[in-house]
Amino acid sequence: xxxxxxxxxxxxxxxxxxxxxxxxxxSYQVEIAARNRLTEGIHPATARTAxxxxxxxxxxxxxxxxxxxxxxxxLVGAGLIAGLTGAALLFSGxxxxxxxxxxxxxGASGRLAGGDLEARVxxxxxSETATxxxxxxxxxxxxxxxxxxxxxxxxxxxxxxxxxxxxLRSPLTSVQGxxxxxxxxxxxxxxxxADTVEIILDNTRHLVRLLNDLLDLARSDAGxxxxxxxxxxxxxxxxxxxxxMRSQTETAxxxxxxxxxxxLPRITVDRDRIRQVxxxxxxxxxxxxxxxxxxxxxxxxxxxxxxxxxSDDGPGMAEDQLEHIFxxxxxxxxxxxxxxxxxxxxxxxxxxxxxxxxxxxGADSTPGLGSTFRVLLPAEQAPAxxxxxxxxx
Amino acid sequence: xxxxxxxxxxxxxxxxxxxxxxxxxxxxxxxxADGVEVIELMHSEAVPAPDILLLDAMMxxxxxxxxxRELRAAGVxxxxxxxxxxxxxxxxxxxxxxxxxxxxxxxxxxDRLFACIAELT
Numbered sequence: 001x002x003x004x005x006x007x008x009x010x011x012x013x014x015x016x017x018x019x020x021x022x023x024x025x026x027s028y029q030v031e032i033a034a035r036n037r038l039t040e041g042i043h044p045a046t047a048r049t050a051x052x053x054x055x056x057x058x059x060x061x062x063x064x065x066x067x068x069x070x071x072x073x074x075l076v077g078a079g080l081i082a083g084l085t086g087a088a089l090l091f092s093g094x095x096x097x098x099x100x101x102x103x104x105x106x107g108a109s110g111r112l113a114g115g116d117l118e119a120r121v122x123x124x125x126x127s128e129t130a131t132x133x134x135x136x137x138x139x140x141x142x143x144x145x146x147x148x149x150x151x152x153x154x155x156x157x158x159x160x161x162x163x164x165x166x167x168l169r170s171p172l173t174s175v176q177g178x179x180x181x182x183x184x185x186x187x188x189x190x191x192x193x194a195d196t197v198e199i200i201l202d203n204t205r206h207l208v209r210l211l212n213d214l215l216d217l218a219r220s221d222a223g224x225x226x227x228x229x230x231x232x233x234x235x236x237x238x239x240x241x242x243x244x245m246r247s248q249t250e251t252a253x254x255x256x257x258x259x260x261x262x263x264l265p266r267i268t269v270d271r272d273r274i275r276q277v278x279x280x281x282x283x284x285x286x287x288x289x290x291x292x293x294x295x296x297x298x299x300x301x302x303x304x305x306x307x308x309x310x311s312d313d314g315p316g317m318a319e320d321q322l323e324h325i326f327x328x329x330x331x332x333x334x335x336x337x338x339x340x341x342x343x344x345x346x347x348x349x350x351x352x353x354x355x356x357x358x359x360x361x362g363a364d365s366t367p368g369l370g371s372t373f374r375v376l377l378p379a380e381q382a383p384a385x386x387x388x389x390x391x392x393x
Numbered sequence: 394x395x396x397x398x399x400x401x402x403x404x405x406x407x408x409x410x411x412x413x414x415x416x417x418x419x420x421x422x423x424x425x426a427d428g429v430e431v432i433e434l435m436h437s438e439a440v441p442a443p444d445i446l447l448l449d450a451m452m453x454x455x456x457x458x459x460x461x462r463e464l465r466a467a468g469v470x471x472x473x474x475x476x477x478x479x480x481x482x483x484x485x486x487x488x489x490x491x492x493x494x495x496x497x498x499x500x501x502x503x504d505r506l507f508a509c510i511a512e513l514t
Contacts (some may be wrong), residue, residue, distance in 0.1 A: 095441070137502075165478075166451075169478040169499045169500070170407065170499065171406075172412070173407060173499040173500040173501055174406040174407060174410060176411060177407075177414070177500065177501060179504070181410070181413060184417075204500075208500055389510050
């Protein structure tokens with residue numbers, strides 16, 4: 001009877017794994033199809049929603065399978081306890097020889113349910129407990145093998161992105177380099193030819209940006225995103241980021257102001273990386289806001305931290321959109337007249353980078369009135385900041 | 394006197410690009426397809442010694458980093474700029490504690506490259 005229960009448990013476990021993997025594979029297929037549509041510009045808003053929905057779906061599937069695996073392990077464990085109690089009344093002599101292996105099984109089930117994939121039992125004793133032990137070990141082995149495969153796939157994915165981004169860089173260097181070469185002789189080109197080269201250059205720079213973003217994300221996933229922090233005066237950092245964006249905002253007739261509180265403490269940051277975060281926030285403000293919009297950057301002291309905020313009076317975001325803004329490939333809906341050149345990765349990377357610094361990033365927005373992004377970075381020798389929730393001002 | 398630059402990259406297109414831009418700036422250019430050719434050129438009597446080397450970090454047969462290490466071991470002190478695809482390679486290069494005069498990333502920022510060469514020669 002006990003063996004039967006365990007076999008049922010193991011069979012149920014294997015079936016659930018199979019269902020989980022089939023459903024996950026289907027979800028990936030749907031997401032890939034949506035990504036292709038997005039690339040081709042077919043109903044991009046729907047495609048984006050589909051991508052996010054599939055990502056959530058897979059997360060839910062993972063949560064389910066983790067829960068079910070635990071349930072299965074507990075079922076086996078519970079069956080054992082029930083069997084143990086019943087048997088104790090009937091075969092008190094027999095029970096003493098069964099107790100130790102069964103208790104061991106219950107203990108191992110508990111450890112397995114708690115995530116210890118190396119939990120195994122010694123197989124021996126009565127034939128029932130021995131069979132049960134072997135079945136348990138088989139189930140645990142299968143669990144561990146699948147988990148190992150999943151980790152291996154993740155590593156392969158990270159390696160692939162790193163290699164691909166390396167291999168793509170060489171041809172991109174040529175395309176960009178030769179287009180720049182043509183632009184050096186712009187006066188020998190017709191205006192239409194010069195415009196064409198300009199388009200090639202624009203798109204190449206966009207590709208480079210996309211590649212850098214993908215690389216940063218892969219590094220972040222592989223735990224290899226690193227920073228080299230040094231004590232830094234926030235004021236020149238903000239001024240530098242603003243200067244970088246000046247020509248783009250002027251072209252769009254947008255005003256770009258900054259206000260830096262005097263006497264700010266130094267922050268311990270990787271200058272290039274925080275500059276990247278600020279330029280990303282400013283680029284978003286610029287690209288999502290209409291012509292003539294106003295963008296403002298402020299830097300102010302907040303206790304043991306310095307807060308740098310980027311605000312715009314653009315279209316803003318609704319609550320449901322705001323929730324997902326720091327997730328990958330999430331992009332706000334821009335007006336039809338706006339050209340948005342982002343990769344949908346900028347905010348996800350910014351969040352990783354700010355958190356690597358022990359800081360936090362958050363956003364609030366009112367549809368029709370604009371958005372504000374706040375980056376909070378610990379001042380030099382400040383105590384560590386708390387969880388992101390505490391930062392909302 | 395014209396500054397002589399030895400460039401090495403396994404991509405012919407990149408070599409053409411580098412050669413064209415450098416020659417437009419008035420440099421004299423010698424090219425190599427990998428680290429093995431770099432070493433041969435550096436030891437060749439027929440080729441005048443370059444004032445600076447511009448080596449791709451990753452090349453078949455012998456990488457730029459390996460060629461650099463070999464040259465330094467042989468007592469060659471010519472400045473060497475390493476061209477690398479991304480930060481990870483630069484970190485890897487820096488970890489080899491062989492003396493590099495500077496790093497250039499791809500896609501190449503030519504203004505920065507010319508400034509580096511001018512500073513080192």
